[in-house]
Every structure is written in structure tokens, then in C-alpha cells.
Amino acid sequence: MPSRVDRYDHVPVTKENLDWAELVTLDLSLYDQPGGREVLVKQLDHAVQHVGFFYVKNFNISQEEIDFQFALGREFYSLPLEEKLNFHNADDLARGEYNGYRPAGHRILANGIKDNVQVYNIPKFDGYHPRQQPSALLEHISQIEAFSRKCHTEIVEKLLRLFAILLELPDENQLVRDHQYDVKGEDHLRYMHYAARNAKENEQVGNLYTPGHTDLGTVTLLFRQPVAALQILNSEGEWKWVRPQDGTITINTCDALTALTGGFIKSSIHRVHAPPQDQAHIDRLGVLYFARPNNHVILDPIQNSPVLNRLGRTTNAFTEIGQHLTTEQWVQVRQTQQQRRNRDGKITTDGKVSYTPKDLEIIPGLHAKVYS
Numbered sequence: 001m002p003s004r005v006d007r008y009d010h011v012p013v014t015k016e017n018l019d020w021a022e023l024v025t026l027d028l029s030l031y032d033q034p035g036g037r038e039v040l041v042k043q044l045d046h047a048v049q050h051v052g053f054f055y056v057k058n059f060n061i062s063q064e065e066i067d068f069q070f071a072l073g074r075e076f077y078s079l080p081l082e083e084k085l086n087f088h089n090a091d092d093l094a095r096g097e098y099n100g101y102r103p104a105g106h107r108i109l110a111n112g113i114k115d116n117v118q119v120y121n122i123p124k125f126d127g128y129h130p131r132q133q134p135s136a137l138l139e140h141i142s143q144i145e146a147f148s149r150k151c152h153t154e155i156v157e158k159l160l161r162l163f164a165i166l167l168e169l170p171d172e173n174q175l176v177r178d179h180q181y182d183v184k185g186e187d188h189l190r191y192m193h194y195a196a197r198n199a200k201e202n203e204q205v206g207n208l209y210t211p212g213h214t215d216l217g218t219v220t221l222l223f224r225q226p227v228a229a230l231q232i233l234n235s236e237g238e239w240k241w242v243r244p245q246d247g248t249i250t251i252n253t254c255d256a257l258t259a260l261t262g263g264f265i266k267s268s269i270h271r272v273h274a275p276p277q278d279q280a281h282i283d284r285l286g287v288l289y290f291a292r293p294n295n296h297v298i299l300d301p302i303q304n305s306p307v308l309n310r311l312g313r314t315t316n317a318f319t320e321i322g323q324h325l326t327t328e329q330w331v332q333v334r335q336t337q338q339q340r341r342n343r344d345g346k347i348t349t350d351g352k353v354s355y356t357p358k359d360l361e362i363i364p365g366l367h368a369k370v371y372s
Contacts, residue, residue, distance in 0.1 A: 002139040008071035013226045013244060016276040021232055021240035023051070025248060029058035031158055041165045048166075048253050050235045052268025055248040060154045061147070063247070066223050068140075069147055069287045073191030075136045076120055077285070087120070087134060096335035099123045099131060099188060104195060110345030110353065113205050116195045124148055124187040148189050151221055151289040152181045155249065159219060167261065167305040174304075178297045179218065185294045186217070186331045194229070194272065194284040202274045206351035209272040209284075212239075212371030215254035216334045217292035222250040227284040228276055233269040233371055241273075255334075256293055256327060262301035262313030269371050295328035321365035337362045 024043050030036030047054040076084070087101040099121045105114035122137075123129035125145045133141060160175040169175070179185070194209050212233060222230070230242040230250070242250060252268035274280065293299070301314050308314065318325050325333075337360070345355045352372045360367040 003136075005068065005071045005075060005140070008067045008074060010067075010070075010226050011279070011282055014228045014276045014279050016228075016278060018228060018241040018243075018276060019238075020243045021051075021053070021234065023047070023054050023242070023250075025055040025057055025245070027058055028056055028060075028155075028158060037162060037165060041162050044162055045166060048163075048265045050266065051232060052253040052266040053232050053242065053270070054251055055245055056155060056159075056251055057245075057248045059249060061150050065147060065150075066287065068143065069189075069191075069223070070225070070285060072137060072140060072144065073120075073193070073285050073287060076134060076191055077118060077193045079134060079136060083134065084118075084120075087132065090341075093339040094336070094341075096332040096339065098335045098339065099129060102339075104193075107339070107341050108345065109205055109208075110211075110347040110355075111204050113201060116197055116209060118193040118195075120191045122148070122189045122191075124152070124181060124185065124189075126182050126184060126187075128184040144189065148187075148289065149181060151189070152179075152187065152291065155221060155251075156219060156289075156291040159251070163257070163265070166307070167264075167302065168307050169302070169305055174302075178293045179291060180294060183294045184296075186290075186292045186327065188290050190286070190288040190290065192286040192288060194286075196281050196283050197274065199280070202280075203349055204347075206347040206349055206353070207274040208347060208351055208353070209274060211345075211347070211353040212269055212271040214258075214267040214269055214369070215252060215290065216256065216331060217254045217290050218257045219291050220252050220254060221289040221291070222252070223287040223289075224248055224250070225284065225286055227279050227282050229272050229274070229284055231271050231273050233271075239271070239273075242270075256299055256330065259299040259316045259318060259330075260293070260302050261305070262308055262311075262316050264308055264311065264313045271371070292331065293327045295326060295331075297327045299325050299327060299330055317366060321363075323363065323366070333362050334368070337368055 024047050102119040104118045109115045161172045164172040224244050226244045231239045255267045258267040353370050
């Protein structure tokens with residue numbers, strides 16, 4: 001019988017007056033109503049072309065189910081380090097295999113300061129990613145799988161159909177077929193833990209937990225947690241805080257979707273900033289779901305989109321250097337670059353970030369970007 005898991009209580013939100021981003025909220029209760037999808041697509045259009053971030057609400061996953069995942073994340077990170085390290089393999093990370101555990105301090109963030117983030121990734125339950133799990137999670141693996149599948153069916157698939165309508169594809173299920181849950185792919189659920197730093201360490205890394213970057217998949221789902229830290233770079237080049245909205249999930253669009261749409265859908269630029277003063281002492285626990293095209297999908301621009309053809313969106317960063325990468329190839333080379341341990345990074349006190357070209361090379365001719 002599974003062990004009892006204590007209820008997860010979220011900490012209070014910040015009381016500081018931060019410069020919050022203005023983001024659209026898609027009400028998915030409209031999705032099956034007459035004309036509802038057209039309303040949602042109109043809302044989505046501006047968000048994905050300019051910012052790449054938006055909220056969704058009424059997504060058929062209860063707060064109780066979400067809080068249980070936060071509780072499981074808390075239980076995992078409460079384990080002794082030596083037990084968590086049983087699920088860590090540095091050689092796997094170096095090869096771009098990112099599932100399992102990554103301890104804090106695995107990488108140098110910049111200025112000789114190690115990162116403060118622990119990550120535990122659970123691959124989707126498609127039958128292609130067998131992994132050992134700690135008993136704290138294995139006892140509840142059926143609930144974890146149910147939650148993972150609901151993320152896909154209740155949110156990801158609906159968004160994919162909305163994207164298909166936006167792109168005027170002849171079949172609104174075209175993108176869904178390229179993102180099937182039970183077909184081999186790199187989707188995963190993540191429990192993510194940022195340890196609070198002291199003020200001196202924060203200053204040494206420009207008050208950043210993670211520098212500005214884009215995600216590599218289709219969309220990322222960030223379940224609401226109240227420690228303010230996520231910031232986005234808006235179309236005016238300004239960093240804005242993302243407010244934790246009750247009853248919502250924050251969604252961002254990512255590199256694979258940008259590649260498939262020839263840059264029409266923006267890969268959102270975001271970073272994790274040190275929390276405001278009234279939350280600076282609090283560790284930050286996140287629950288996220290990362291959706292990606294199935295492994296066999298070639299990340300060339302979609303050819304049968306009237307929108308992309310009208311706009312001449314027929315190339316992307318891969319095809320322009322003569323590459324036609326599958327999702328599996330893209331994930332492997334991007335993760336290999338992301339997991340490099342010895343980065344000679346520099347961050348100024350005002351958050352300007354720089355790394356060497358070698359650190360940022362993904363494949364010859366293609367480099368990752370870090371945003372300040």
C-alpha cells in the first residue's frame with residue numbers, strides 16, 4: 001500500500017510591487033463550445049508571435065492533483081543526497097541523456113559560482129524509457145503517469161489543435177499526430193528545486209538563478225507556484241516578472257515549434273531571477289511538463305500551411321545550414337550542449353551574461369543564445 005503523503009501547502013505570494021508582464025489567459029472551457037476555438041486562436045495569435053508566453057485556465061486538472069505532484073517533488077528533494085545520487089549519472093548527462101536526477105552544483109553558472117538547481121525528470125510513459133525510480137515516487141507511479149497523460153491530453157493536444165487552426169492546416173489534428181503520447185518521444189515531467197542563495201552569492205551572479213534562454217521543445221507547462229522568479233523578455237526588449245495567477249498554468253512556446261513554423265511562432269525568451277526580498281529566503285519548487293514532437297519528426301518548416309507559405313516562412317535555423325534534424329537528434333545535441341559542466345561564463349552585477357563560443361556550440365554552424 002502506498003505511503004501517506006502529507007498535503008502540500010504553498011507559501012504566500014510576494015507583496016512587493018514588481019513590474020509584471022501583461023499576458024493573455026486562454027480559457028479552455030471555451031474549447032468545446034461553438035465558436036470557442038476561433039476565439040482562443042485569436043487570443044493565441046498575438047501571444048505566440050510576440051512574447052511566446054500565455055496562461056491557460058479551466059484545463060480539467062484539479063488543484064488537488066497538482067498539489068499532490070508538488071508534494072511528491074517535496075518528498076523527493078527531502079531524501080538524503082546519497083539516495084538521490086543513485087538516480088544520477090554524469091556520463092549520461094554528458095551524452096545528452098537528461099532523464100533522472102541532476103544535483104545542484106553540477107555546472108558552473110558563471111564567475112566560478114555553481115548553479116543552485118536540482119532537477120528530476122520523469123520521461124513520459126510511452127514504453128520506451130524504462131527507468132528505476134526512488135521508492136518515494138515508485139509507490140505513486142500510477143498517479144504520476146495519470147498526471148503526465150492528463151498534461152498531454154487536456155492541455156498539449158488542445159493547444160496543438162489551436163496552433164493548427166492558426167496555421168490554417170487542412171487537418172486540425174496534423175500536429176497532434178506528430179506529438180502522440182504513446183509514440184517514442186522526449187516529453188517529460190519535471191520536479192525542479194532552486195535553493196535560496198544569500199545576498200552576496202546572488203550579487204556575484206547578477207541576481208540570476210538561470211540566465212535568459214529558450215526551451216528546446218514544443219511547449220512547456222509551468223504549474224503555478226508562488227515564489228516570484230520567472231521573468232520574460234518582451235517584444236520591447238524589457239524583462240518582466242511573470243505573476244503566479246491562481247488556477248492557471250503558464251505556457252511558453254519553444255524551439256521545435258519555432259523550427260516547424262519557420263520562426264512564425266516565437267520561442268519565448270525567459271530567465272529565472274532571484275526572488276524579491278520578501279521571498280529571498282524561500283526555496284523554489286516547480287512542477288513542469290515539457291512537450292516535444294515525436295522522435296522521428298523532422299524539424300523542417302511545415303510545407304502545407306497557407307499562412308507560412310504566404311509569409312515566406314520556408315526555412316529555419318537548421319535548414320539554413322543544410323541540416324534536417326529529427327526531434328531525437330535535436331534533443332540529443334542541444335542537451336549535450338546544455339549539460340556541459342565547465343562553462344567559463346561571466347555575469348556582471350547588472351545581469352549581463354557571456355559564455356565562450358565553444359560553450360554555446362550545438363553543432364557546427366549553430367550556437368545557442370544566452371540573453372541578458
